[in-house]
Amino acid sequence: MQHAISISKLSKVYDSGLAALQEVDLDIRNGEILALLGPNGAGKTTLISIVCGIVNATNGKVSVQGHDIISEFRAARERIGLVPQELHVETFETVWDTVSYSRGLFGKKPNPPLIEQLLKDLTLWDKKDSKILELSGGMKRRVMIAKALAHEPKILFLDEPTAGVDVELRKDMWQLVRRLREGGVTIILTTHYIEEAEEIADRVGVINKGRLILVEEKSELMRKLGKKQLTVELNEVLETLPEALGGYDLDLENGGERIVYRYNSQAERTGIGSLLADLNRAGISVKDIATEQSSLEDIFVTLVEESR
Template sequence: MQPAISISELSKVYDSGFTALHGIDLEIMNGEILALLGPNGAGKTTLISIICGLVNPTSGSVRVQGHDIIRDYRAARALIGLVPQELHVETFETVWDTVSYSRGLFGKKPNPALVERLLKDLSLWEKKDSKILQLSGGMKRRVMIAKALAHEPKILFLDEPTAGVDVELRKDMWNLVRRLREDGVTIILTTHYIEEAEEIADRVGVINKGRLIIVEEKAELMRKLGKKQLTVELNEALETLPETLGRYDLKLEGGGERIVYQYDTQGSRSGIGSLLADLNRAGISVKDIATEQSSLEDIFVNLVEESR
């Protein structure tokens, strides 16, 4: 199946000499949600801007549903909806007119029923006759989303869509994103709220200093790169660990009342069973045990640190 977006050896060097992107290769599949993570200045917005035709690449190619973004710009751009970081709205227009006009820009026939549904989905219906000037920042962000969806794009870019917005909008947006995916829309989002990516993304890409460090299915990424930790609460505190436990990577914490054991998620759990058995043989009485796994945020931080 043809990918929704195919990026090959994409680079961007600005006139100042700064290289924003270094040979990016990436395929984004139809109907998936890809979360693109990276620190400020990593190149996320530059990459999105090139795909959407707002910035020219220095080298490489991008195809949107097979359409080259340079040679077949109109066809490629018509497939894309973009919600940028910055608010760009027509201050003196009404919400209804702004969203309807955005649909017309792509040569789409008027569809009042669609516009009504978008405004209701984004809790904007009661504001449909209000001028953008009168809206709060959160409401303006909702209008930006409605504008991006007005021409029924097959691919939607959300560039830090929930930065600085209220919890209600974030909830409405992610509900809408899930419905769009059910309709087959491909969604690419950048976010600083990594827990959002962990909850909603199918795949996760990490970019730093213009280089794509990794792209992996979320579950597989956490399986490969995540760590698990076993905490053993003891009935009696230890001053030191017995030498018989030396083959394990253990730490004493809490004044000797806890033993902490970190292990790779790709390893088998048999290490835990043998550890507990060895604790019993050493006469160490266990009060309680608990396990926890590293989050996507932990993995992201580690990847960025390693890339530096």
């Protein structure tokens, strides 16, 4: 099956000797939302820049819907929309002209209804005749998104698209992303707001020091690496844990008023039921129970620390 993007043995070493990417292999499926997570300097932007033809790779191969990014650059690039971190907009042009011009750069015929819909989707319609210099930072970010979508790309890169923007734009952005995905657009995003990746991504990739640590279905990643915790509030203070409970990963906390049980998803079905039954057999009266699960951010931090 042809992928939206296929990346093989991709490396980038700068003249300074910095290895920004080290033999990255990655296949991105058509129509999926892939979140690329990693600390600053991990190589996320370098990866995007190579795929978009902004930076030359040292080694490796990249194809976009079957088109090599070097030998078939035009065919590959016209399938991609890019919203970079930095704001690059034509200061003295109007919003309408700026977005329309971006469509023309890819050889697309004028399509005023499409541009109008884009501006309305991004809450820019009432600013269509305003010059870019008159806009706030958040509005300029919206213009960048409209420019990236003006030529109707099948693949959209969002490089930290909501960094430093207001909550309203962030909400509009993710609504638009969902609509685009429903229309078959493949979306690759990098973000520091890991809760966004947790909410919207189909798969998650983690990069650190130029290496792709893993790419996993989000739900599977949460299942395999997510830690869970059961807190059992007791009716009576417990001085020590009975020996009969030695087979569980338990801690006695809050002066003996509660027991904390830490477990993973594999142990979930049998572990909790067995523990509660053993507590009952040991004559320990339970007042209340509560569960917690580690977030995607917790998993991300753990993976990065382990890679170091």
